[in-house]
Amino acid sequence: MIVLRPVKLTDLSNIEKLAVDSGPMVCTLPAKREHLLQKIEQSIYSFEQDVFCPGEESYFFVLEETDTGHLLGTGAINALAGYRQAFYSFRNDIIIHSSRELNVHSRIHALTLNHDLSDHSQLCSFYIDPSQRHTLSPALITLGRLMFMNANSNRFANEWMAVLPGIADTQGRAPFWEHVGRKFFGMDYNQVEYYNGTRDKAFVAELMPHYPLYVPLIDEEAQAVMGQVHQDAELQYQLLNDQGFEPDKYVEIFDAGPILTAPHNALPICLNMKTGSLVGEPLHADTKQYLVGYQGAKGFCAFIAEGNQTEDRLIITKELMEEVGLTQHQKVWFLAL
Known part of the structure; x- marks a missing residue:
């Protein structure tokens, strides 16, 4: 893991x-x-x-x-x-040098600290x-x-x-x-x-x-x-x-x-990230890869796992959930990859 x-x-x-x-x-x-x-x-x-x-x-x-x-x-x-x-x-800038008398108008690419x-x-x-x-x-x-x-x-x-x-x-x-x-x-x-x-x-x-x-x-x-x-x-x-x-x-x-x-x-x-509860149970056939984040004893952690999403719940296998040290219905953030 x-x-x-x-x-x-x-x-x-x-x-x-x-x-x-x-x-x-x-x-x-x-x-x-x-x-x-x-x-x-x-x-x-x-x-x-x-x-x-x-x-x-x-x-x-x-x-x-x-x-x-x-x-x-x-x-x-x-x-x-x-x-x-x-x-x-x-910073990439454009500096303009122009002379009306000579009818010259130059746009010069410059780098500015x-x-x-x-x-x-x-x-x-x-x-x-x-x-x-x-x-x-x-x-x-x-x-x-x-x-x-x-x-x-x-x-x-x-x-x-x-x-x-x-x-x-x-x-x-x-x-x-x-x-x-x-x-x-x-x-x-x-x-x-x-x-x-x-x-x-x-x-x-x-x-x-x-x-x-x-x-x-x-x-x-x-x-x-x-x-x-x-x-x-x-x-x-x-x-x-x-x-x-x-x-x-x-x-x-x-x-x-x-x-x-x-x-x-x-x-x-930021637009597609979801907040919901984690559930450990057998997966359905139409699984996807999910990025899963959670707040644990070590602080914020994240992993990638196969799962199913149903509304505000993310389902992963119970074995994986226990391996990571998470509990049923724990709050997580998740994103379909």
Whole structure:
């Protein structure tokens, strides 16, 4: 049985291994024990708080194979992307240059450093064990977090977003960074992403240009990767895109990867998610796959199961219900997949 659940302190060693396996692509999951411990402690504290509006909270989930206790993936949520420090991105702008005398009117594509997305809730730290990429586990991490956010909407902003890694090779060379960021930072891409995941974001404001970058003046190799997602993140991109997240007008500042945004109330999962009671009994023939979320002793947990829906009831097998530790007529949230 595979379950999405909140992280706990005893997960530290296993998460550290996942962080090493994830590599530099997941900068919000750096392989630094001290930082991971802080991330776990912050999550535990956040879950324990009575929250009326989003703030500094961060919620960290792990994907667990309950039979073995093995961790297969991670996913986190920042209640506000830029609560204590601004969240920086590049915004795609159009700057108009016009001369009536010369009869010239030009619309120039430019990138502008900004912190517009600081008040968005942010999905982050997504990682899935390679053995699980072609299963329902990636969907469980992504949709399970969205279900938690919708069921606890007071904890989050009305606008949600996710930053996806851009194009970089196995040696850590990112074309956008080489032609833009390196000129201001003078360090390698992997190094700056590590700093981005472990240090105060003030260094971005201190070193990045505050004036618009005119895209036609940027090397064509860098232009070609703007807004493009790394092949290892295509699965995550598709899962979010299916739920209504779209690459709007923002890109990540180091590799120009896409930033997907969506209004909470327009997401399919928020429109179609049901609240009802769980029943354990034999299934009918016309079963479907359901994402099931519940509030248990460990906090909010979610799993995927075959079931039948009858009005406000979800039916799964009694054996599965007992395996998860649920009881007859317990309140659950569920979504047909």
